[in-house]
Amino acid sequence: MVSPGVKFHYAGDGHNHWHFTDFDDYWIETLGGTDLRSAEKHGYCLEDNTTWAGLAGAAGVPTSPVYLGATSCGKGLPQALTVIEGLSRGWGDTYPLTLPDQAIDVTGLPDGRYRVGITADALGAVVEGDESNNTATMEISISGNTVTTYPATATGGLN
Ligand SMILES: [Ca+2]
Ligand SMILES: [Ca+2]
Ligand SMILES: [Cu+2]
Numbered sequence: 001m002v003s004p005g006v007k008f009h010y011a012g013d014g015h016n017h018w019h020f021t022d023f024d025d026y027w028i029e030t031l032g033g034t035d036l037r038s039a040e041k042h043g044y045c046l047e048d049n050t051t052w053a054g055l056a057g058a059a060g061v062p063t064s065p066v067y068l069g070a071t072s073c074g075k076g077l078p079q080a081l082t083v084i085e086g087l088s089r090g091w092g093d094t095y096p097l098t099l100p101d102q103a104i105d106v107t108g109l110p111d112g113r114y115r116v117g118i119t120a121d122a123l124g125a126v127v128e129g130d131e132s133n134n135t136a137t138m139e140i141s142i143s144g145n146t147v148t149t150y151p152a153t154a155t156g157g158l159n
Helices: none
Strands: 008-011 017-020 024-029 035-038 112-120 135-143 146-152
Touching: none
Parallel strands: none
Antiparallel strands: 008 017, 024 035, 024 112, 112 135, 135 146
């Protein structure tokens, strides 16, 4: 499907490659749904680095990665006129916690139970076959410097 609203920007802040702009939005909220804090990172160099078992072997799911950050995303090419990056069906792009800029600052939030959520394509640039499955949430509890996670209550993804 064609998505003319999709934008990319060159991230020179140590990434030195092109990011898919506003790919997602993620936040922490009260269990009653009141937003507390939002994330800062919304742009990514997308790559296929994680298989999703639920679609393994399904039609249109490549058995090996198609898009890899090392060979796509226009690394070191701020003047590029064409950039190819993406996520294949059945693949995800997992970000280890060591990658910078992903944190949600919870300074000042009291110990307790909260919900974290993420919405893919929150601004609606990507035209999808199903626009209703883009949000996932899970509950956590914060106690001092310890965060405990509880099973996810929804599934999500761009498709
Ligand atoms: Ca969409
Ligand atoms: Ca979707
Ligand atoms: Cu990057």
